[in-house]
Amino acid sequence: MTQTSLPLFEHMLYIRLVEEEIAARYGAPGQPQEMRCPVHLSIGQEATAVGVCAALTDQDHAYSTHRCHAHYLAKGGLLDPMLGEIYGKQTGCVGGRGGSMHLMDTRVGMHASIPIVSSVIPLAVGAALAMKMDGLDSLSAVFFGDGAMEEGAWHEAANFARLRALPVLFVCENNLYSVYTPLHLRQPDGALARFAQAHALPIWQADGMDVEATHTAATAAVASIRAGKGPAVMLLDTYRFREHCGPNDDDPLGYREPGELAAWHRRDPVTAQRARLIERGDATAAALDALQQRLAAEISAGFERARAAPLPGPSAAADHVYADEPA
């Protein structure tokens, strides 16, 4: 499935506006803190989520990490269950059991978000094993960061996926940092590609700040997997604009190179795509401004619904410990 450039932009813009609204409301001065769970914002990383998910079908699975907001929305997850979850409400996508790091909705193929780095990768591979055994045409896409490729679980799962030629798309979003620690302090130069090569996995590399380039690469990788050629890796360069966890700009901490954040801001995927659409004549600035206003109003209403939704009662806390059994 390929999408035209305008829907890609609209989806990115929607995610950006949701996340900026979270940031604005999260611990805003003078306001009560109503989102009482950690938030790992995807601001700056929208193009990877949207570019890849636009190449997937509803039957394809997606799996994500602690930084799952963009993946959830890009895969088709709805706003109200997402915000409900972050606000800890009954309306949350998992009823308040998970918080922001466990966004999922099986109805749209968003199967799990797991905040332990790399822990989700074998789950995606296991789903792909089941799909292949059942002769399905679907695939399993798993998002993870550069740090996950340092974990044993990635290597174990990649080896097995390649061995059995499973339909898995491994999507590495390299945002250059694990919390505050830069890539060069954690891996020798060029290691991400070599890790994939070591497992004989084909690599699709793309500018993860360019949604069209990402989408083109994802479409090719997905086609390769659907053609039965086995798993593929996408290596996408991207950048996290805010702090690892929380709503703030953390540049003053000084762990980023001087000027680095500003340089990546100049490559902002949302801004860049907007400019491209206008330049090509695909849309006018006025139309995109109107779109943004419409989305912002929708999102704002969603936040108010989440705020108004009831908290779950403590009696539900012991539900669903075991399947098929009363609490």
Add this chain to the structure above:
Amino acid sequence: MNRVLTNERVISTGEAIREGLEEAAADDPDVIFLAEGVEDPNAVYGTLKGIGQRIGSHRMIEMPLSENALCGVAIGAAMAGKRPVISFHRVEFALLAMEQMVNNAAKAHYVSNGQHRVPLVMRLVVGRGWGQGPAHSQSFETMFASVPGLKVVMPVFAADAKGMMAAAVRDNNPVISIESRWAHYLHGHVPEGLYVEALDGPRRLREGQAATVVATSYMTLEAMRAADTLQQQGVSVDLFDLRLLRPLRLEAIRESVRRTGRLLTVDTGFRLYGAGAEIAADITEHCFAALKAAPRRLGLPDHPTPSSRGLVVNYYPDALRIVEALAGLLDLPAEVETNARQALIAARGDLPVDVPDQYFRGPF
């Protein structure tokens, strides 16, 4: 919970595990097996032997030496509709998969608010004897049993092993089966065909009045030997095979202690934080007024398992120590204890400590 067995067929617990798995797999095409050496000449001590020939080798999935991914892949497949059975040759290898077991297998149903379920059987084999030492003989059942969302079973008798294994495969939750390698050699009467025993609680093995004894896995055999020896001296105990550590169903134990007033637990694992500690606490909470003496616990001492047969002499509780513990708990006459001790010592003869006692071959 007493079984009525009409057939005379006797097989080993290891063979019964194999039958339970095979029949459950033949009954449900979603059952798949993943293990290191899943169809090698040993086939996990014979417990998977021939299953592929019956159900198709495409359902027998050889795994690289990747315990964490093996477990995670099985969880992912279970979430996608399969019913995987994974086997670890030792509990210690499964420790590499602990992250997947605890964070994903145990929680996927809960944290998805019921959207996912994880029908998964994880078999962990406990080594013992022949110098296997500190990283090949740990049981760790309470480590797993402390996690909500997991079920933990420890079948030891052949019919239990077959029926509980089939029940584990049919269960829609992750079930950890901790199997004593020595228990694989036991024999017993086992029904043919698909045979399922509900995962519903302890099983009474002996009826008695003097004390309640609760044991796990292989320790059940030692306790049974102690009970039978004391019975010859006119002392009868109520003996239970705990069978399940989670969910922990202690109603039958409480009812027993209300009659006997005395409790002895015998653990396969460490005494400290062992299953016996949990049972003793529960009984103290629920049956305090009925207790005539403080509960006693036997289990492994507070150090790793040494390899040498010289060092391992006092490591595992046995029938002799169970008799001694019961003598103290019941304040038995010295003559009774001495007679029972002498009978056990004579029966054991000069058998080395590091091999299974043929007494425990059965059939039971």
